[in-house]
Amino acid sequence: MSGVLSIVQNFLSGLGRAQFFLLQVLASIPALLLRPRLIVQQLYYVGQLSMVIIVLAGSFVGMVLALQGYRTLIRFGAEESLGVFVALVIVRELGPVVTALLFAGRAGSALAAELGLMRATDQLSAMEMMAVDPVRRVVAPRFLAGVIAMPLLASIFAVMSIGIAGGHAIGVELLGVDAGSYWSQIRGSVELDDITDGLTKAAVFGFAVTWIAVYQGFHAEPTSEGVARATTSTVVISSLSILALDFILTAFMFK
Amino acid sequence: MNASDPVLVRARGVHFAHGPRVIYDGVDIDIPRGKVVAIMGPSGTGKTTLLRLIGGQWRPNQGTVEFDGVDVHTLRRGALYELRKRMGMLFQNGALLTDLTVFENVAFPMREQTRLPESMIRDLVLMKLQAVGLRGARDLYPQQLSGGMSRRVALARAIALDPDLVMYDEPFAGQDPISMGVLMRLIRTLNDALGLTSIVVSHDLQEVLSIADYGYMVADGKVQVQGTPDAIRQSDHPWVKQFLKGEPDGPVAFHYKAPAFATDLLGDAR
Numbered sequence: 001m002s003g004v005l006s007i008v009q010n011f012l013s014g015l016g017r018a019q020f021f022l023l024q025v026l027a028s029i030p031a032l033l034l035r036p037r038l039i040v041q042q043l044y045y046v047g048q049l050s051m052v053i054i055v056l057a058g059s060f061v062g063m064v065l066a067l068q069g070y071r072t073l074i075r076f077g078a079e080e081s082l083g084v085f086v087a088l089v090i091v092r093e094l095g096p097v098v099t100a101l102l103f104a105g106r107a108g109s110a111l112a113a114e115l116g117l118m119r120a121t122d123q124l125s126a127m128e129m130m131a132v133d134p135v136r137r138v139v140a141p142r143f144l145a146g147v148i149a150m151p152l153l154a155s156i157f158a159v160m161s162i163g164i165a166g167g168h169a170i171g172v173e174l175l176g177v178d179a180g181s182y183w184s185q186i187r188g189s190v191e192l193d194d195i196t197d198g199l200t201k202a203a204v205f206g207f208a209v210t211w212i213a214v215y216q217g218f219h220a221e222p223t224s225e226g227v228a229r230a231t232t233s234t235v236v237i238s239s240l241s242i243l244a245l246d247f248i249l250t251a252f253m254f255k
Numbered sequence: 256m257n258a259s260d261p262v263l264v265r266a267r268g269v270h271f272a273h274g275p276r277v278i279y280d281g282v283d284i285d286i287p288r289g290k291v292v293a294i295m296g297p298s299g300t301g302k303t304t305l306l307r308l309i310g311g312q313w314r315p316n317q318g319t320v321e322f323d324g325v326d327v328h329t330l331r332r333g334a335l336y337e338l339r340k341r342m343g344m345l346f347q348n349g350a351l352l353t354d355l356t357v358f359e360n361v362a363f364p365m366r367e368q369t370r371l372p373e374s375m376i377r378d379l380v381l382m383k384l385q386a387v388g389l390r391g392a393r394d395l396y397p398q399q400l401s402g403g404m405s406r407r408v409a410l411a412r413a414i415a416l417d418p419d420l421v422m423y424d425e426p427f428a429g430q431d432p433i434s435m436g437v438l439m440r441l442i443r444t445l446n447d448a449l450g451l452t453s454i455v456v457s458h459d460l461q462e463v464l465s466i467a468d469y470g471y472m473v474a475d476g477k478v479q480v481q482g483t484p485d486a487i488r489q490s491d492h493p494w495v496k497q498f499l500k501g502e503p504d505g506p507v508a509f510h511y512k513a514p515a516f517a518t519d520l521l522g523d524a525r
Binding site: 122125127128 | 340416
């Protein structure tokens with residue numbers, strides 16, 4: 001019983017520290033906006049460098065969805081609705097969720113490892129001694145870049161999986177679904193709400209993943225094991241948080 | 256700045272503990288203005304801790320640390336950061352920012368703390384790099400530098416804002432004789448030429464005493480010996496004797512605390 005209590009206590013105190021850290025980061029953002037170069041630089045690292053993995057994953061997920069959807073829909077003679085099937089699944093669910101999981105693995109782990117190594121090699125302490133606040137100079141630009149990058153990456157994921165190399169390539173080019181039906185049914189059935197819901201999810205996931213990554217990295221123990229633990233925790237906690245948040249958000253968005 | 260006070264840093268009755276481990280148990284240390292002061296002692300006695308206490312990164316459990324008459328640990332964050340602009344610190348591994356070049360590393364505090372035009376920052380950085388002999392290495396990244404070069408770049412960065420105090424954390428550790436000689440000469444020359452005050456934390460007793468004006472030997476949570484380099488060299492204090500002669504046993508025991516050897520070997524059979 002005392003073991004369970006101490007786990008709960010540790011969890012709550014960790015959550016409290018993480019929230020306090022988040023407040024520090026958020027308080028640094030107004031000053032950061034005066035130095036857009038720092039944000040653009042981090043957008044390149046967390047966003048642009050995650051593009052390849054997002055484009056490839058989006059294409060494959062779209063292709064698989066098209067194959068599976070076609071197999072089921074053709075039994076009812078409804079293969080013309082393949083576009084709607086792929087688009088709704090991607091826009092509402094898989095786009096934000098898979099992008100966020102990949103983002104946690106690619107950018108989240110990199111952020112945690114980078115900050116952890118900066119801690120282990122005294123770079124953060126050196127900044128403090130140079131009277132430079134590392135939360136403002138190092139953490140806040142990375143955090144903001146992550147929050148901005150995630151909805152953009154989710155959008156690219158959706159474009160790739162529904163169109164270009166995903167659902168369209170398999171459904172229309174390979175399986176022979178009529179291109180007009182594929183796209184017109186998407187236009188008819190996907191509403192603005194679906195898109196805003198998807199983008200909201202992506203933004204919330206981006207917020208959560210980047211928060212977890214910068215917190216874990218910044219507070220990593222300054223040893224090799226500490227950095228490894230921070231990186232692993234980032235990916236594990238982020239992935240579980242994404243799935244839990246997805247359920248909560250979907251429940252609220254469900255009409 | 257209270258230049259009439261000959262002491263720049265004054266620590267009084269400092270107690271500091273890491274969990275159950277007591278690092279300082281009532282330490283008094285004065286760092287006179289304009290001097291090079293050596294803080295010596297065996298590994299793990301909290302020499303680096305002293306620098307972090309002076310810089311306000313850590314807080315003593317009891318006692319005060321004053322910098323130029325100001326109690327460092329009563330300051331709020333903004334005032335503490337203002338005070339730190341008057342301190343430079345050279346970390347043991349250099350702690351250079353690995354995503355920036357040598358030039359950008361030295362320019363970093365200037366760009367963050369001043370609004371100087373880029374042309375002036377360029378000139379100042381080149382002057383600082385010239386002082387440490389690395390003007391030609393300005394476009395290299397930290398991973399392309401040797402250990403000694405990294406420390407020299409870190410030294411250039413530490414003096415970038417013309418501080419009053421420069422703190423060196425084990426500057427000679429792991430250096431070859433040439434790098435060590437270069438660093439020793441630089442610490443002394445820069446201190447005198449720029450009118451700095453320097454604190455050099457080291458366990459290389461002979462080397463650090465050769466450039467210091469005054470020294471403290473810290474061990475077991477206390478200042479064991481203090482004085483001029485000659486006085487310390489001639490001291491017959493057991494800590495100094497063991498340190499100077501590099502003897503394996505003495506006040507710093509060769510054996511870590513353990514039960515009697517026979518008890519360990521024979522166990523229950525006894």
